[in-house]
Amino acid sequence: MSNGYLTEEAKLMEVRVQSKKGTVVKGIDPVLVEIHQRLQSHPQEWLRSLQEDPSGFGDLEKKVHHAFQQMADQLVAGLLAQATQADDFADNAKKK
Numbered sequence: 001m002s003n004g005y006l007t008e009e010a011k012l013m014e015v016r017v018q019s020k021k022g023t024v025v026k027g028i029d030p031v032l033v034e035i036h037q038r039l040q041s042h043p044q045e046w047l048r049s050l051q052e053d054p055s056g057f058g059d060l061e062k063k064v065h066h067a068f069q070q071m072a073d074q075l076v077a078g079l080l081a082q083a084t085q086a087d088d089f090a091d092n093a094k095k096k
Contacts, residue, residue, distance in 0.1 A: 015081035027085065031078030035071045042067055 015025045025031060042064075050060055 015077050015084070025074075025077045025081040027082040028075070028078040031074050035074060038067065038071060 046060055046064060050057060
């Protein structure tokens with residue numbers, strides 16, 4: 001990199017969720033599929049949990065907030081992964 005030019009590999013950013021060893025996020029579409037799947041299953045689980053133990057509402061509320069926070073984090077990671085795939089991303093980032 002001493003010549004002032006970035007290689008193609010250096011331009012690409014590897015975005016991961018949860019840890020350095022976590023799955024590499026490839027873009028927004030796979031993230032949206034995973035979020036959709038979670039939104040299909042979680043509400044039914046939460047409803048059953050509340051019906052079986054109404055006194056656990058406070059804990060359930062925390063679980064719901066945590067799940068949506070995780071999904072938001074995944075969505076942001078997907079956006080970042082997709083944005084950094086563009087050829088002009090590194091150039092635009094340098095201008096800021």
